[in-house]
Amino acid sequence: MTGKAGKFGIIGCQHAHIGMFIEEMLALGYECAGVYEPDNKPLARTLADRYGLELTGDRESLLSDEGVSVIGCAAINHEKMDVIELCELHGKPIMIDKPAVTNRAGLTRLRGVLERGRIEVGMMLTERFRPSLHTVQRMIRAGDLGDIVHISMRKPHRLNPEARPAWHFDKSQSGGIINDLFVHDFDLLRWLTGREVETTSGYLAKNILPEYPTFYDTAGVQVFMAGGITAQLYADWHTPAGSWTWGDGRIFITGTHGIAEIRLEGDPLLSSNEVALVITDQELRSLLLAPPPLSLAQDFLNRVEGEEGIITHDDIYKASEATVTADEEARILIRE
Numbered sequence: 232m233t234g235k236a237g238k239f240g241i242i243g244c245q246h247a248h249i250g251m252f253i254e255e256m257l258a259l260g261y262e263c264a265g266v267y268e269p270d271n272k273p274l275a276r277t278l279a280d281r282y283g284l285e286l287t288g289d290r291e292s293l294l295s296d297e298g299v300s301v302i303g304c305a306a307i308n309h310e311k312m313d314v315i316e317l318c319e320l321h322g323k324p325i326m327i328d329k330p331a332v333t334n335r336a337g338l339t340r341l342r343g344v345l346e347r348g349r350i351e352v353g354m355m356l357t358e359r360f361r362p363s364l365h366t367v368q369r370m371i372r373a374g375d376l377g378d379i380v381h382i383s384m385r386k387p388h389r390l391n392p393e394a395r396p397a398w399h400f401d402k403s404q405s406g407g408i409i410n411d412l413f414v415h416d417f418d419l420l421r422w423l424t425g426r427e428v429e430t431t432s433g434y435l436a437k438n439i440l441p442e443y444p445t446f447y448d449t450a451g452v453q454v455f456m457a458g459g460i461t462a463q464l465y466a467d468w469h470t471p472a473g474s475w476t477w478g479d480g481r482i483f484i485t486g487t488h489g490i491a492e493i494r495l496e497g498d499p500l501l502s503s504n505e506v507a508l509v510i511t512d513q514e515l516r517s518l519l520l521a522p523p524p525l526s527l528a529q530d531f532l533n534r535v536e537g538e539e540g541i542i543t544h545d546d547i548y549k550a551s552e553a554t555v556t557a558d559e560e561a562r563i564l565i566r567e
Contacts, residue, residue, distance in 0.1 A: 236259060237301075238262045238296070239300065240296070240299045241267065241293075242267045242293060242317075242318075243305050244268035244274055244275040245274070248357075249303055252326055258526075263284045265292070266285070268286075269288070272286075294321040300535070301324050302323045303325070303326050307404055308410070309337070309406065311330075315327065315352060316344060318350060319344055322349065322350060324350050324352070324535045326355065328355050330414045331352075331547060331551050334555060335559065338555050341548065345544045353542065355527060356546070356550070357527060359418070359419070359541065360526065362505065362520035363495065363505040367484065367491050367493060367518070370491070371486070377486040380487060382485070383463045383465075383482070385465050385479075387467050388467065389478060400440065400443035400445075401445055407435065407445070409450050417454075417553040417554050418546060421550065426458050431452050431560060433560070434451055435562070435563050448467060450465070450466050451464065451466075452561070475499040477496075479496055489511035493508075523541075525541075
């Protein structure tokens with residue numbers, strides 16, 4: 232990025248994920264002009280205290296301030312498109328927490344913003360910036376695993392229902408488990424393989440919390456990609472409270488010359504650091520992980536400055552499109 236650091240603002244603070252964006256922006260020398268969150272004030276206050284930020288009750292002050300060059304957003308999922316379009320009206324680039332959209336109507340609106348091209352839109356597709364995935368992606372692109380045959384992703388999550396806002400359990404507001412969680416996975420499938428998603432077949436299952444009729448706690452999707460690559464995605468909200476991590480996420484990649492396993496939260500008997508294991512005909516080894524060359528925030532700011540980004544508008548749209556389609560086509564299973 233060639234421009235000088237300036238100011239950024241936060242509109243919507245409904246999920247702690249936005250803390251990563253705040254931290255990275257501050258590390259790059261940016262100043263936060265304020266945090267606007269009308270509803271989830273405890274979380275907004277927690278982040279404000281952690282990073283020394285000011286809370287504001289005036290969203291327009293952030294949008295009209297010419298010194299504010301970037302907006303970050305972790306609003307309720309179904310309200311994010313409203314904020315994106317508001318930023319478009321004010322000419323402010325915006326970085327949003329995932330997911331960008333919760334349904335087909337939102338996807339159409341997102342496509343409109345991206346096609347008009349008046350602002351840069353970023354999404355916190357943070358998995359690409361993990362050292363383990365960055366390292367394995369380079370290995371795949373170098374051909375070390377041969378041709379990719381299959382990828383399996385397992386992403387269990389801890390729910391802690393008493394600590395979550397009511398909107399999390401309303402599919403019309405949150406988008407549901409597929410939209411909320413699998414957007415990361417669909418992005419990774421495209422990024423790791425260089426191939427596009429062709430078709431999906433999956434399910435949404437409800438096993439708990441009957442008081443929230445549209446909350447589904449388990450999901451699985453079978454993915455068919457160009458070039459004959461297949462994938463299986465699984466996520467749930469059943470990680471027990473006593474687990475050593477919020478979710479023992481793992482990714483398994485099968486190639487014609489080797490296989491890789493990524494333990495996203497490490498191994499409870501060894502370390503909490505992420506691990507990437509590779510098996511070939513020659514050996515089993517743990518990879519020395521290389522960090523990505525820049526942060527998620529820096530990659531977005533590079534795009535704002537007109538440079539090429541690791542994550543593009545096309546990446547954001549296609550990951551969102553694949554996720555919305557998978558959600559629309561999923562079979563619903565209800566435990567009786």
